[in-house]
Amino acid sequence: MVGTEHKLGSPLVLFELLAIRPCLVMLISLTLCHLILFSWGTLVTSHAPCPKPQDISPCTCSYSEESQEVNVDCSGAITSQSILDAFSNAYWPSIQLTKFRLSENDKVLTLPDGVFGNITFQRIHAYQTKMRTINATTFKSSRSRLQSLNIWNSRLEDFPFAILPELTQLKILDLHGNALETVPALESESLQELYLYDNQIVTFQGKLTIPNLKSLNIGGNPISKLPSDFFEDLENLEVFWCPSCKLGPILTSRTFQFHSPVLREVGLFFNTISRLEPRAITGLTMNTSVELWSNQIDSLEEKSFRPMLKELSKGNGYISLFGNPTRCDCSVAWLISSPDLLKSVKDAYCLDGTAFTDFDVTLFKRCRLCEHECVDPKQASLCSPGTTTPSRPHDCRPEESCCKPKIPKENPPKCGSKRNVHSSGAANTSMDQTPFNFDEWPWQVAIYSVNEQSIICGGALIREKWVLTSAGCLNKFQDPRILFVRLEKLHSNESRDDQSMEPMKVSKIILHDDFNAENYDSNVALLKLRKRAELSQRVQLVCLPSEPWVNLKEGTRGWVVNWRLNGTTEEMVVSKCHQDTAHPITRATSDKVFCSTNNSKNSDSGLLFFHFDK
Template sequence: MWEILYVSFLTLSFQGLLAYGQTCPLADDIAPCRCTRDAEAEKLDLDCSNVLDTWQFERIFQARFPSTAFRELKMTGTEDHRIPVVYLADNVFGNLSFTSVVIKYTNISHVGEKTFESSHDTLEKLTVSHSELKVFPATNLPYFSKLSVLDLSHNKMVFLQDVHSHSLQSLNVEYNQQLAFSDSLLAWVPSLLDMTMAYCGIEHIPPGLFSTAEILSNVNMEGNKLTHLDSAALAFASNDVLEIILSDNQISGADKDFMSGTSASVNLVMMNNKLEELPEAVWRPILQYAKDEHGAGFVTLDGNPFSCGCKFSWLVTSPDLLHYVARGAACDDGSLIHDLNPEYFLDHCH
C-alpha cells in the first residue's frame, strides 16, 4: 500500500515539475532568441530581436519547446538597425501559440496565410509595423476569435482586404502611403472602436464607409489627399463617434449631409485644409445639432484660408453656433473669426 502511494506521489511530483519547471526550452537551442518566465503571472515571453536572418529564425522554431503557450513574441529592431528577416512562412511557429505578437523595424514583406494558425484561439494583439509589409492575409481574421488590436502601420501595403472580425476593436494602417481599399472595407467589424488611416494617400472617402461599424468612436484620416467630402462620407451607424481627424488634407468643400450619426460632443478636426468658406446649408445643421443637444465638442478649423466676407454673416451673427467652432479659426488676413464684429455683418450683409 505504501509503495503504491509513494509511486503515486513521485508521479504527481514529476508531473508538477513538468508543468511548473520545464517551461522554457534550452537557451542554446533557441539562441539568439531568449525565453523568459514571469514567475508571478506564470507566463512565458519570447524575444527574437537579435536574429540574423530568415533561415536562422525558422531554425529556432524547430527546437523542442516543452511549453507551447506564450504570452508574447517580440521581434523589434530600430530605425537604424532593422531585423533582416524578410518573411514569415506558413506554420513557421509550429504549434506555438501567442497572446501578443509585436514585430517592428524589420525587413518583413510577406506574412503567410497560416503563419499564426496555432494562435487562432489566443491572439489578442498583433503588430507588424515599421517594416516592408506589402501583403497581409486579412481574409484569415475571422478565425482569430480574441484579436482586438491590429497594427499594420508604417509599411508598404497597396491594398487592404475587407476586414471581417467580430472581436477587433482597434485597426491602425497609417503610413501605408499608397493604400487602396474597397467600399465595404468595414462592413463586418461590429466591435471596432478606433480606426486610423492617416498618411495613406487616400483621395476619396466612399459614402457610407463607416456606416456599418456599429460602435466606432474615433477615426483618424489626417495627412491624406482628400479634396472634397461627399454626402454620407462621414455617416456613422450610431451616436458613439467622439473624434474625427481630417487635418492636413486638401479639403476645399463638402456636400450637405456629409456628416451624420455622431455624438453631439464629437470633435471634428479639420485643421490645415483648403476651406475658404463655410456654406450655411452645409455647416449650420452640424453646429445646430451640437447646440440643440448641448454637446461638448467643437469643429476645429485652424489653418484654413477663410475669406471672411458676407458669406460668413450667418455664423458671425449667431454666437450660439459660433461657440462650437474652436477659437483658432482665422480669416486669410489673420483675424480670428471669433473676433469679427457681428454688427458690421448685420449692417453690410443682406
C-alpha cells in the first residue's frame, strides 16, 4: 500500500510475511532439492560404473559421460595377483567395460588364468611391459566382446593363438615388438588386422585361414620362406608388408602367391633381394603397388618382371625400384623400350643415376627384345593368333615379325636308338670310362658360349629343335644369341672333331619355373634351336620317361657323358641323398632331386643321367 508505513508488529505486516513464507520455504526446498540432485548426478557421472577407488588399488577406473567409456588402468600394479584382486574382491556396478590398460610396467610378467573374473572388455592394451606369457583363458570372459587386443613392445615369448576362433568379435590383433619365434596355422572369421612385425619369427607353420583379413604386417622378422599355401584363404587382403625380413638374395618361384582381388600394397623393401625367379610374385591386381626399393636387384629379368608389369599396366599399380643397383644393359632393354610397361615402374635408376624414363633406347640396338621368335613373312601363317608384334630396328630383322609360333601336332619321332658300334680310333675300354661314340650316344650335344668359345655344359636332343639340359648351367644367360650347340661332337678338343659340323644357333632359353639356384631343385632347362636338327645315324633323339612321375629306385644304374673328361662316359648308381651341410645341393634335397655316386672328381655342368629300360 503506497504511502502506508508498516511496522513489524502490525497485523498487516504479519499477514504479509505469513503469506510470503510458504513461497520462500518452497523456493528454498526446491533449491536444496536441485543441489542434492545435481550433486548426486555428478557422483553418478564420475563413479557409477566404477567401484570405490580404494577397493581396486593399485588399478584405477574412469568413466566418461561423453563417450560412455569405462576404462581400467592397472599400470601401477606390482604383481599379477594385485590385478586379479582388483577384479575379484571389489564390487563392480557393471561388468561390461570398455578398455583395460597396462603400460610401462616392468613388474607384471603374466596375465594369469581368470585375471579379469567375469569382467568383460572391448579393448585390452598392454605395451612396454616385461610380460612373457599369456594364459589361454585370460580372455575367456571377453570372448564375445573383445574387438582389439594389443600386446606390443613387451617380451612375449608365446601367445595362445588357438583361442582366436573363440574371440568372435576380434578385429585387431597387434603383437609387434615381442619375442615370438614360431607362429602356427591361424584361424579367425572376424580378424581384419594382424601385426606381428619386429618379433623373432623364423617359421610360420601353416596357412592363415582368416578370410576377412585386410592388413598383415610380418616385417622385421628373420623369415626366409613362407608356406606355399600361406595366402590361399586371404581373399580380402589389401595390404601385406614384409620389409626387413630375410627373403634375399633370391626370391624363389611361388614365394608370394596372392589370392585377393583387392590387394593394394605389397611391401618387400630392405630384404637384400638381388634376383626374382619367374613367378616369384603372383596374384597382383592392376592397382597393386609393389615396394621393392632398397634391395640389391641388379637385373630386371623379363621372365620375372614382365608378367607383373603386364597386369599392373592395366591400372594404377606399379613396382618401386628406388635404391637398387640396376644395370642398364640388355637385361632391361625389353622394359625401357616398352613405354606401356615402363609407366608402371616407379623411381627406377641406372647405376650412373640416369632415370629409366630418360634413357636413350638407341643404345639397345644390339639387344634382342622379341619375347617370342623372329619369323620371316613366309612363315607368318605359323604364328599363334594375337601374338604377332611389329619388328623394331634393334630387334628382329626389318622384314621379320615377332610372334609365338603354333606348336604343330605330330607323332613323336623314334628315340633311344643306342648302338654298340665303335667308330674308328675309339678304344673300347671298360664301362667305367668309355670313350664317347656317335653311335652309342647319338643324342648328346655340347653347349657353347659365344664369348668363351668353349663347352659350358652338356645336353641331350629330345626333339629336332629342343635340347634338354640343366637350369644351373644356363642360369646366368639371358640372351639366347650368345649360345650355340654342336651335334655329332666326339672330343672335348676342337681340333680332333670333324670340322664340317656347323654350330646350331639357339632361339630361346627356358628355365624350369620352380628352379632354385640355392639347392638346385627342379634343375631343368630347355634350349630351342633356330633350325631343326637333321636326324641320322649319328644324330638321334633320347627318350623321355613315358609317365610323368617316374622315380628311380636306389641302385638303378645309368651313364653320363662328361666333357671335362674328354667326352668319356661314366657309369653311375642312384643312391640315397646324405645330408651334407657343406654342400648346398645335398643340404636341402627334395622329391625333385636324386643323388648318384661315381668315382670321378671332375664333373661337368649339365650332366644328364641316361637309364635304359629293359
